[in-house]
Amino acid sequence: MEIFKIIGIGLLTCFVGIVVKQIRPEFYIVVVLSGAVVILFMVVDQLKSIFVYFLTIFNKTNLDYALFANVLKIVGVGFLIEFANGICVDTNNASIGDKIVLAGKVLIVGLSLPVISNLLNVIVEILP
Numbered sequence: 830m831e832i833f834k835i836i837g838i839g840l841l842t843c844f845v846g847i848v849v850k851q852i853r854p855e856f857y858i859v860v861v862l863s864g865a866v867v868i869l870f871m872v873v874d875q876l877k878s879i880f881v882y883f884l885t886i887f888n889k890t891n892l893d894y895a896l897f898a899n900v901l902k903i904v905g906v907g908f909l910i911e912f913a914n915g916i917c918v919d920t921n922n923a924s925i926g927d928k929i930v931l932a933g934k935v936l937i938v939g940l941s942l943p944v945i946s947n948l949l950n951v952i953v954e955i956l957p
Contacts (some may be wrong), residue, residue, distance in 0.1 A: 832899065835868055842867075861919050870914065896947055903940050906933055 842864025850857040880901065887897045910933030917926030 831871065835837055838864060838867055838871070840856055845913070858920055862916065865916065893947070896944055897943050903937050903944075906936050906940065909933070 914926035
């Protein structure tokens, strides 16, 4: 399974990071970011199948593709802010990470407004 590979790379990155931090602290962030990028690329394949599934749902329901794009943007923003926050926390900049999370939440609310509006329109059409 893919998760075991991801866990292995994550743990290896942590262990190498600990060793590097003791020997050459200036390279610690390079090790951590490298491990994170490798894991991110491994996850991209899984994201592709999720996007195909979402596309299948939207094709079956004849919903507007703009909604599909908004849902993908919302999911993407959520993943990116979590990733960026994690890097900030790893580099002892948790306060910057908190600001990134706040900005991401505001962006997600803004991106979700058309989806909520469309959902309300569907509900109004269903009601007698």
